[in-house]
Amino acid sequence: MAHGAEHEPQAAGEGYELDSDTALEGLGEGRYRGEVSARWGVGAGPNGGYLAAFILRAVLAESALPDPLSLTVHYLSRPAEGPCELVVTRLREGRGHASYRADLVQSGEVRCAALATLGRLRPAGPLDFQPEAPAVPPPEECSAVRRLGEAAAIWERVEQRVARPDDVFFMRAAPGEARTGGWTRLLDGRPTDALALALFLDCWPPAVFGRTLQPDPIGAPTLEYTVHWRNGAASDWCYASFETRALTGGYVDEEGELFDEEGTLVACSRQLARYDGSGRRAAGR
Numbered sequence: 338m339a340h341g342a343e344h345e346p347q348a349a350g351e352g353y354e355l356d357s358d359t360a361l362e363g364l365g366e367g368r369y370r371g372e373v374s375a376r377w378g379v380g381a382g383p384n385g386g387y388l389a390a391f392i393l394r395a396v397l398a399e400s401a402l403p404d405p406l407s408l409t410v411h412y413l414s415r416p417a418e419g420p421c422e423l424v425v426t427r428l429r430e431g432r433g434h435a436s437y438r439a440d441l442v443q444s445g446e447v448r449c450a451a452l453a454t455l456g457r458l459r460p461a462g463p464l465d466f467q468p469e470a471p472a473v474p475p476p477e478e479c480s481a482v483r484r485l486g487e488a489a490a491i492w493e494r495v496e497q498r499v500a501r502p503d504d505v506f507f508m509r510a511a512p513g514e515a516r517t518g519g520w521t522r523l524l525d526g527r528p529t530d531a532l533a534l535a536l537f538l539d540c541w542p543p544a545v546f547g548r549t550l551q552p553d554p555i556g557a558p559t560l561e562y563t564v565h566w567r568n569g570a571a572s573d574w575c576y577a578s579f580e581t582r583a584l585t586g587g588y589v590d591e592e593g594e595l596f597d598e599e600g601t602l603v604a605c606s607r608q609l610a611r612y613d614g615s616g617r618r619a620a621g622r
């Protein structure tokens with residue numbers, strides 16, 4: 338999957354939107370040219386998971402190690418639809434792990450700044466353990482999520498199914514726990530890989546909406562988003578489970594877990610977002 342620094346980035350998958358919308362042209366010395374697409378928009382700008390996948394593709398193009406282990410993205414200001422440059426800096430590269438900084442730049446301004454660690458996903462060991470996968474029916478027995486009104490562009494590209502109406506805030510009859518999630522895959526049939534996992538862990542409505550039932554018109558803009566990859570996905574469908582434990586002073590956290598159809602934990606996430614339910618644009622974001 339990865340390439341050495343002297344090679345072109347991974348070619349876009351023919352016919353798959355996520356690949357064409359994260360396609361890169363190598364410029365040399367860790368620099369790549371790309372195009373931020375409007376097809377993954379949510380709220381007032383591009384989805385944070387899509388931007389994380391975009392950044393990840395550039396990091397993989399620089400690394401001789403094949404698998405992302407950790408990626409933390411700080412969203413400094415909202416990228417706009419249109420041309421961008423990704424600048425990848427090698428911080429350290431050893432035999433087993435490598436660390437990189439990656440910036441997404443538009444109009445001379447760093448819009449997203451990321452740190453990534455790459456290595457190799459290793460076979461299960463005798464001491465391994467993981468959270469228990471949610472006890473839910475398989476995706477074919479779950480209900481498709483149907484949104485009323487104007488849907489965000491990203492939700493036209495992902496298929497989502499829930500086991501219970503309470504699993505997504507706009508199907509709830511009353512406020513409940515700050516949880517959400519369900520089965521997720523890409524609608525165009527693209528196989529689920531590391532890039533898709535970065536997207537899946539940020540493509541559901543914020544879990545806090547389930548408690549407040551106040552979906553802010555500007556959403557809950559993410560300030561920081563971290564993904565840890567744990568295993569390769571054995572299925573295209575993955576079950577996403579999200580929980581918010583605290584909303585304090587206009588800042589909300591969210592923790593996510595992603596399981597494949599075999600019940601294996603494939604990735605997990607944590608993010609910090611700005612949210613107060615008022616619909617006012619947060620200062621500095």
